[in-house]
Amino acid sequence: MQLVLLGGSISRASVMTESRDNENSLIRRVASFARKCLFGILSVGPIPNHIAFIMDGNRRYAKKNNLEEGAGHKLGFTALMSMLRYCYELNVKYVTIYAFSIDNFKRRPEEVQSLMELIREKIEGLIKEESIVNQYGVRVHFVGDLKLLDESVRLAAKRAMVATSKNSKAVLSICIAYTSTNEIMNAVKQSCEEKWEEHKKLGSCGTTNGLIDYAEKVGRKGNNFIGLSDIERHLYTRVTPPPDILVRTSGETRLSNFLLWQSASSLLYSPSVLWPEIGLRHLVWAILNFQRNHSYFEKKRKQV
Known part of the structure; x- marks a missing residue:
């Protein structure tokens, strides 16, 4: 019974x-x-080609809701997946996210290690066949000074880039171990090295007259050897156009050393919600603001 x-x-x-x-x-x-x-x-109306996100407020969300340490970042990842899905359904070609700043390495070692493990776990999830990047044909690109990362995270990032290299419908740039000042400094350094190599090939090393001869040969005047195009060609973010919209949650209006070079003509949208609380309505509102100001931003962009 x-x-x-x-x-x-x-x-x-x-x-x-x-x-x-x-x-x-x-x-x-x-x-x-x-x-x-x-x-x-x-x-x-016009749909933005590129949206960038500063995912601010994960720790504050956990504290506000009395959650254990790290829970805010896990919920933040869920919010990110929703935002990516909405963007790709809208046919946004490029999405860039600020995942981990170089400055974040200054946090407690236990917190940094926990974040590195979470990042590695989520990166490995991107390789799975059923992952969102494969559902929507997205190529993953990691942006930043990757040599600063733990070897396990760095190798996971390389595997994800290789695994998604044939996806061609959209691009997801993940800024990790990144700051804009580090990116610009690296681009200037590489541009100088490139120009010096060109200079040596022309056989005019070592003298002031040689430098002037070099400038004339490459079509430049005086000592202005490095132009904007040289810097932009060596930026970490060279695979993406400048963002049309830059979203930062938690109501902050600072860029926090993120895409300083690229965002000169971007619409900045700062909803007051913390990152795990972001929803479809916030994305829609950002796009409506972009559409309302589209002609103005296009005009400003042409002037840059």
Whole structure:
């Protein structure tokens, strides 16, 4: 009798679970259909080619909700996956995220190590066939001074770049061990080295007259050997155009050393929500602001 009752209990539980799964599946389908309708309306206007995110507020979210350390970053990753899905459904070609600043290495060693392990885990998830980057044909590009990373994280990043190298519908740039000043400094250094190598090939090393001769040969005047195009060619972010929209959560209006060179003509949107709280409405509002000011930003961009 107990076995019969137990069997009946299992059957009822199974039916209830199946019912909940069907209900959740229906809700997801309805939500997906509603998004398609909304995105269809938004697509009547200009859609940004590139959106960048400063994912600010993960630690504050955990503290605000009395969560254990690290829980905010895990919830922040869930919010990131939602934002990426929305962007790719809207046909945004480029998305850049600020995952880990060089300055973040100054935090407690235990926190840095925990973040490195979480980052490695999430990077390895990008390689899986069912991952969002493979669903939408996204090539992953890691941006920053990667030699500063733990070897396990650095190798995971390389594997992800190789595994997604044939994806061609969109590009996800992950800024890790990154600051804009480090990027610019590296670009200037590489530009100088490149010009010096050109200078040596022309056989005019070692004299002031030689430098002047070199400048004339490469079509430049005086000692102005390095131009904007030289710097931009050596930036970590050279695979992406400047962002149309730069979103920073938690209401902060600082760029915090992120894409300083690239964001001269970008729309800055700073919703007051913490990063794990960001939702579709915030992305829609950012795009509406972009569309309303599109002609102005296009004009400013042409002047740069």
